[in-house]
Amino acid sequence: MDLNEKELKLQERLAKLEKLEAEIKAREKSVKKKEQEKKQVLLRLSPTLWKQVATWSEEDFRSINSQIEFILTEAVKQHFGKKK
Helix, strand or coil: CCHHHHHHHHHHHHHHHHHHHHHHHHHHHHHHHHHHHCCCCCCCCCHHHHHHHHHHHHHCCCCHHHHHHHHHHHHHHHHHHHCC
16 A cells, blocks of 8 residues: 555545534533523522432432432422333
């Protein structure tokens, strides 16, 4: 393989990488936009409940906020699933 062929293949790889990078940036932008659309609430929890949720979130490898959102989502699914 001569130098020109190697350079062509490298340019093709670079073009693919640049395309992938652009796709990743577009996805990140979309995720950020969706995150900004979320509603914020003030939530007061007892210290005991906070510790339990924190422990649970660590077990599930989630942030405490994500864990609370997960718990609420599951509760809503369960609630509306029973009404069918």
